[in-house]
Amino acid sequence: MAPITNGRTLYNEIPTGFPEPGKTTVYDTSLTIDLENVPLNGGVLVKTLVLSADPYMRVQMRPVDIESYMPPFIPGQPIFSLGVGKVVRSDRDGFKPEDYVYGLLDHAQYCLANPDAPVFGIRVFVPEPGLRYSAYVGAAGMPGQTSYYGWKEYANAKPGETVFVSGGAGPVGSIVIQLAKRDGLKVIASAGTDEKVKFCKEVGADVAFNYKTTNTLDVLKKEGPLNIYWDNVGGTTLDAAIANAANHARFVECGAISQYNSKEGVNMKNLDQIYARRIILYGFLISDLAPKWEAEFYKIIPKKLASGEIKFSEDITYGLENSGQAIRDVQIGTNTGKKVIVVAQE
Amino acid sequence: MAPITNGRTLYNEIPTGFPEPGKTTVYDTSLTIDLENVPLNGGVLVKTLVLSADPYMRVQMRPVDIESYMPPFIPGQPIFSLGVGKVVRSDRDGFKPEDYVYGLLDHAQYCLANPDAPVFGIRVFVPEPGLRYSAYVGAAGMPGQTSYYGWKEYANAKPGETVFVSGGAGPVGSIVIQLAKRDGLKVIASAGTDEKVKFCKEVGADVAFNYKTTNTLDVLKKEGPLNIYWDNVGGTTLDAAIANAANHARFVECGAISQYNSKEGVNMKNLDQIYARRIILYGFLISDLAPKWEAEFYKIIPKKLASGEIKFSEDITYGLENSGQAIRDVQIGTNTGKKVIVVAQE
Numbered sequence: 109m110a111p112i113t114n115g116r117t118l119y120n121e122i123p124t125g126f127p128e129p130g131k132t133t134v135y136d137t138s139l140t141i142d143l144e145n146v147p148l149n150g151g152v153l154v155k156t157l158v159l160s161a162d163p164y165m166r167v168q169m170r171p172v173d174i175e176s177y178m179p180p181f182i183p184g185q186p187i188f189s190l191g192v193g194k195v196v197r198s199d200r201d202g203f204k205p206e207d208y209v210y211g212l213l214d215h216a217q218y219c220l221a222n223p224d225a226p227v228f229g230i231r232v233f234v235p236e237p238g239l240r241y242s243a244y245v246g247a248a249g250m251p252g253q254t255s256y257y258g259w260k261e262y263a264n265a266k267p268g269e270t271v272f273v274s275g276g277a278g279p280v281g282s283i284v285i286q287l288a289k290r291d292g293l294k295v296i297a298s299a300g301t302d303e304k305v306k307f308c309k310e311v312g313a314d315v316a317f318n319y320k321t322t323n324t325l326d327v328l329k330k331e332g333p334l335n336i337y338w339d340n341v342g343g344t345t346l347d348a349a350i351a352n353a354a355n356h357a358r359f360v361e362c363g364a365i366s367q368y369n370s371k372e373g374v375n376m377k378n379l380d381q382i383y384a385r386r387i388i389l390y391g392f393l394i395s396d397l398a399p400k401w402e403a404e405f406y407k408i409i410p411k412k413l414a415s416g417e418i419k420f421s422e423d424i425t426y427g428l429e430n431s432g433q434a435i436r437d438v439q440i441g442t443n444t445g446k447k448v449i450v451v452a453q454e
Numbered sequence: 455m456a457p458i459t460n461g462r463t464l465y466n467e468i469p470t471g472f473p474e475p476g477k478t479t480v481y482d483t484s485l486t487i488d489l490e491n492v493p494l495n496g497g498v499l500v501k502t503l504v505l506s507a508d509p510y511m512r513v514q515m516r517p518v519d520i521e522s523y524m525p526p527f528i529p530g531q532p533i534f535s536l537g538v539g540k541v542v543r544s545d546r547d548g549f550k551p552e553d554y555v556y557g558l559l560d561h562a563q564y565c566l567a568n569p570d571a572p573v574f575g576i577r578v579f580v581p582e583p584g585l586r587y588s589a590y591v592g593a594a595g596m597p598g599q600t601s602y603y604g605w606k607e608y609a610n611a612k613p614g615e616t617v618f619v620s621g622g623a624g625p626v627g628s629i630v631i632q633l634a635k636r637d638g639l640k641v642i643a644s645a646g647t648d649e650k651v652k653f654c655k656e657v658g659a660d661v662a663f664n665y666k667t668t669n670t671l672d673v674l675k676k677e678g679p680l681n682i683y684w685d686n687v688g689g690t691t692l693d694a695a696i697a698n699a700a701n702h703a704r705f706v707e708c709g710a711i712s713q714y715n716s717k718e719g720v721n722m723k724n725l726d727q728i729y730a731r732r733i734i735l736y737g738f739l740i741s742d743l744a745p746k747w748e749a750e751f752y753k754i755i756p757k758k759l760a761s762g763e764i765k766f767s768e769d770i771t772y773g774l775e776n777s778g779q780a781i782r783d784v785q786i787g788t789n790t791g792k793k794v795i796v797v798a799q800e
Contacts, residue, residue: 167730176730177730177731339729342725342726343725346725356742361728361729362729363729364725364726364728364729367725367726368726371723373721373722373723374721374722374723374725375719375720375721375722376719376720376721376722376725377717377719377720379688379689379692379710379713379720379722380688380710380713380714381737382707382735382737383685383707383708383709383710383737383738383739384513384522384523384737384739385523385737386737386738386739386742387735387737388734388735388736388737389728389733389734389735389737390734391727391728391729391730391731391732391733391734391735392729392732393729393730393732396702396732
């Protein structure tokens with residue numbers, strides 16, 4: 109088989125605000141790949157099926173000498189994110205052609221994927237019957253794990269308590285809402301469009317509101333106080349949650365999408381209530397919690413997703429050439445449901 | 455014995471910024487008290503010896519319908535704080551004349567003190583030989599307990615780790631410095647005057663700096679990263695500590711003196727690092743931890759204070775008529791050492 113074009117989305121430069129396709133990232137078709145003969149050097153050649161666009165990717169668009177929890181993107185090289193692919197050829201025990209793999213993949217139609225990456229090295233998985241494999245970058249993957257691990261580890265939920273979930277329609281928030289309802293809590297959820305608010309209610313939120321048209325402080329004052337706050341957004345929403353926290357509230361600090369695209373900082377008025385109300389804020393990343401919760405997660409959650417007992421939604425972008433736009437959409441929040449980039453059919 | 459004047463410091467009005475003696479509080483000598491005949495109604499008549507002026511008292515100067523962890527001051531009534539007194543007469547088992555008591559006392563020369571107050575009801579204590587009783591509102595009292603309980607419960611300190619203590623020269627911070635050194639940590643401390651910086655070093659801080667003349671971010675960048683941050687001040691210092699936190703840092707959120715006298719809020723730039731670095735922030739009050747740690751504290755700490763093994767310092771204001779000024783001094787930070795108001799000699 110002759111070499112074929114290997115489309116790739118390359119990282120170009122650090123954005124000043126929201127990432128812009130064509131500027132922050134550039135789609136490139138200048139390279140070809142010879143699938144039969146490209147040297148594997150102990151690695152695994154993967155055909156990319158779906159890629160994930162996640163909020164944290166903005167954190168990877170930074171000067172390469174600044175450390176953070178995910179490695180930075182390198183100018184001129186493909187961006188990378190979690191994805192699902194199929195093994196084409198393998199030089200590694202445990203990986204064979206046609207296996208599904210999940211883990212960090214380059215935004216390329218084909219890539220040599222790394223099982224040994226320090227975070228999210230690829231691993232083989234068998235999709236749950238009835239569950240489409242794209243779910244494995246969403247509710248059955250990192251976002252779902254984030255919800256499950258964080259909730260289990262930190263929420264210390266008691267029936268009758270009240271939880272507020274910001275970013276409630278996202279792949280993390282929507283699972284948190286459902287875990288909280290299963291534990292017998294009253295759930296307040298916020299989201300940035302009326303369509304997202306509707307989805308929050310569909311998955312069980314008792315109260316859901318559009319934070320762009322409704323005052324968060326007012327809602328929380330009326331519906332709180334909060335025993336638990338699941339924070340996907342940071343910023344003034346965090347401040348409002350602190351102002352309406354119950355004594356001994358638990359705050360699960362999961363993300364801060366409101367802050368990723370700005371260097372302005374945020375005016376916080378209620379931080380002194382952290383000690384006054386004895387709030388504990390748990391910053392966490394799933395990589396730390398995986399050893400404790402991963403096996404349980406895979407045993408329980410994919411089945412519930414396949415049966416519909418736990419709901420999830422996807423917002424699909426077709427074509428790798430559009431991955432830059434998909435990434436931007438997630439930063440701005442115009443996606444409805446887990447943003448998935450479909451790169452190829454099987 | 456004829457009735458005598460009972461001087462009192464009355465609460466007058468909510469300050470807009472720092473409390474002002476004569477405006478926020480007013481010293482009043484209009485009442486007399488008949489020590490022999492004043493009805494006790496099951497209570498305890500106490501002669502006030504020393505009173506404490508603490509940062510949290512600013513939190514009590516608020517509208518009475520706003521809840522917080524300490525009850526609000528009531529306009530027209532005496533302010534109150536922790537203090538040491540001597541029992542004059544008692545209508546209560548367990549309290550007899552000449553007993554020393556510690557707990558919430560009115561800012562009055564004599565008061566009917568309450569053993570049943572929900573927080574800090576008075577209790578009898580026997581001063582450790584060699585330890586002046588004023589220490590029982592400082593290093594041997596609430597501030598020392600705050601340090602001890604919080605450190606034991608949340609610091610999870612390991613030898614060789616680095617801790618940053620803001621408000622390092624205060625009665626809480628200076629004990630934290632010493633507990634940290636005993637646990638084998640590197641200690642960075644900040645304070646607001648050169649004299650306070652000197653005291654931080656005297657009690658063992660490896661690095662101490664005046665945050666008004668030295669950039670906190672620069673010091674922490676050079677001397678960090680921080681495994682533990684003991685936060686007495688909040689605000690931009692907290693932001694700087696977050697920016698220089700190690701992964702899995704523990705933040706002990708003890709106070710926020712930088713915020714009590716302002717409604718401006720504070721511009722925070724690094725809150726997203728709470729999750730990125732997996733920081734846990736523990737808001738706490740000693741009342742929650744007392745059942746677990748109080749007995750151990752009283753068994754260990756007063757002896758070490760009496761022997762000089764643990765150092766403390768006091769900044770004394772003489773005369774109840776000056777308690778309003780003492781309270782202001784603590785808010786501004788012009789005191790050096792634990793602010794104690796000496797109301798009477800024994």
